[in-house]
Amino acid sequence: MSHLLEVKNLEVKFALRFGDITAINDVSFTLDKRERLGLVGESGAGKSVTGFSIINLISKPGFISKGSIWFEGNEISKYNDAQMREIRGNRIAMIFQDPMMTLNPVFTIGFQMVETLLAHRNISRAEARAIALEKLKKVHIPSPEQRLDQYPHELSGGMRQRVIIAISLLSDPAIIIADEPTTALDVTIQAEIMDLLQELCETDNMGLILITHDLGVVSQVTQKIAVMYAGKIIEFGPTDQVVHNPVHPYTIGLIGSIPGSIPPGQDLKQIPGMMPTLTDIPPGCAFNPRCELKQDICTRETPVLMEKQNGIMAACHMK
Amino acid sequence: MFAFIARRIIQAILVMLVISLVGFSIKDQIGDPVRDLVGERVTPAERAEIAEKMGLNDPFFTQYYRFVKNAVTKGDLGRSFLYNKPNLEVILHHAPATIELVFGTALIIIVISLPLGVYCALRPRTFLSRFTMSFSTLGVSMPVYLTAILLIFLFAIHWQVLPSYGRGDTIDLFGLGWWSTGLLTIDGLRHLILPCVSLSTLMLPLFIRLIRSEMMEVLETEYIKYAWAKGLSPARVWMVHAFKNTLLPVITVFGVQIGIMFAFTLLTELVFQWPGMGFMFLEAVHRADISLLIAYLVVVACLFVVVNTVVDILYGFINPTVRITGTK
């Protein structure tokens, strides 16, 4: 049985002046129809690069150096630019982090919605506008008709992110990749947007890859979690297992630092130290300088992702 | 939008008032309206009488008010003793030549800098881009008169394909008597080529570089990345999304530069014996016709302000954020 999306041994490098650096290292995961996957990790772990590699939009000077990406049975990592354009914004839609920066400031909302539809379908402008209106209603935007003729700066951040969600719904995609969709928003609006995304994925049968540094958000929305650290997936499994019985010391540390995850009265645990930059990843396990369980082997051998307990895979010598 | 336009026009009027005040103070200090009127051959007693009659002994602001009132209601900017005609008439007579020179130059700048600038931004590593960038450095550092002399030498003397002197055949437009245009005759157009090309070399490199760097900056933005993520074609991402955002800052600079160019035609007009306002200005300086110089200052300032206001209003139409805040 083939998966809706399959990322196999993905490796992404950036060609810098002093040589190539590896930003994504042997990352593999799958996503099935209607499934929601969370990609979690600290800033710089490689979450966004993973997301952008799926639609082949890694910023320069990045490139896929190994591995393959399969979508609906086709190897899309081999697609040329014209073939890829039929996937982007059509079968796989993306939501960016900062809604203030995502929409083009000099075009109306309607313009930016209609052009997306016209890029993928042979329909008239009026038909496209009707679909745009329908999608705006779907994301619960007040007075949607009026919004079509407004410019982005006339809308609040939360409204703009709703517009962007509406744009991603235009072509009824199979997958939405949401890269920190609520990070730039007020706390009160974050929950609304997350609820909306989850609700839409359920009603419209869409798969979701939710990228975030916030474990709390993923645990409420997704069925699977992949935890990334320094360009690798170090723990992967069903959401409730990863959240309640995490295996990797890094994941345990992440969960320990969420308020409300431990009994009141106990101190929140913060993982000491910082994630290494890609140019000085330590030998062995990349997490070893920060790890409480560190042994000799951790500085010598790189652990591989292995089946541990309750369906969790983890890359750790000590568990 | 209406409020925005109204505000810009009020600003323009205020700027004009300040400039005319400066112009008037200069005239008040160093001009001699009595000489302008009757020349040198009168006795001191007669001079004093004429001065009194002309209101030259009135308070400064009374005189300034009269100056502005005459300028606005009668188009009276004083009289040139050099031409023995009203200043405005003299300037209007020379203005079309300069205006055609400036707009011909603007056209050349737009037609060349837009495609080249955009190309250099999209394909910065190609030979043509590198060549354009190095060549434009050369253009920036080359003085106009040198370019002009080089052009005259090559096209007028060596190959003898283009005229280098004057405006050629002109046609009196609308039967006004003062608006002569060279745009409607082949000969007039041929005469425009060398002066316009040489004047454009001054700002063409600036605009190619400006458009290139603005476009490159825009191409790095999130909204362009998002346009790609929506599956739009390169033509659409570049020529619709990136282009419009590139154009906004360029338009503002363009407006200012075209305005400034009215004052920068001096050398070009001199080298090409172009009978425009710059040429007239040099003559007025030479003959110390202060009254005409002041009138020239006011008219050029007026042209500058009008061009800027028109460009700003145009900008307001293109950039939706201006209309809300009213500032930029």
Ligand SMILES: Nc1ncnc2c1ncn2[C@@H]1O[C@H](COP(=O)(O)OP(=O)(O)O)[C@@H](O)[C@H]1O
């Ligand atoms: N344009 C780029 N040029 C060079 N390196 C980059 C670029 N974009 C990302 N990287 C590298 O990839 C790593 C992962 O980035 P990213 O996927 O954006 O992290 P995050 O998990 O915060 O989304 C960064 O730490 C950086 O070293």
Ligand SMILES: [Mg+2]
């Ligand atoms: Mg990111």
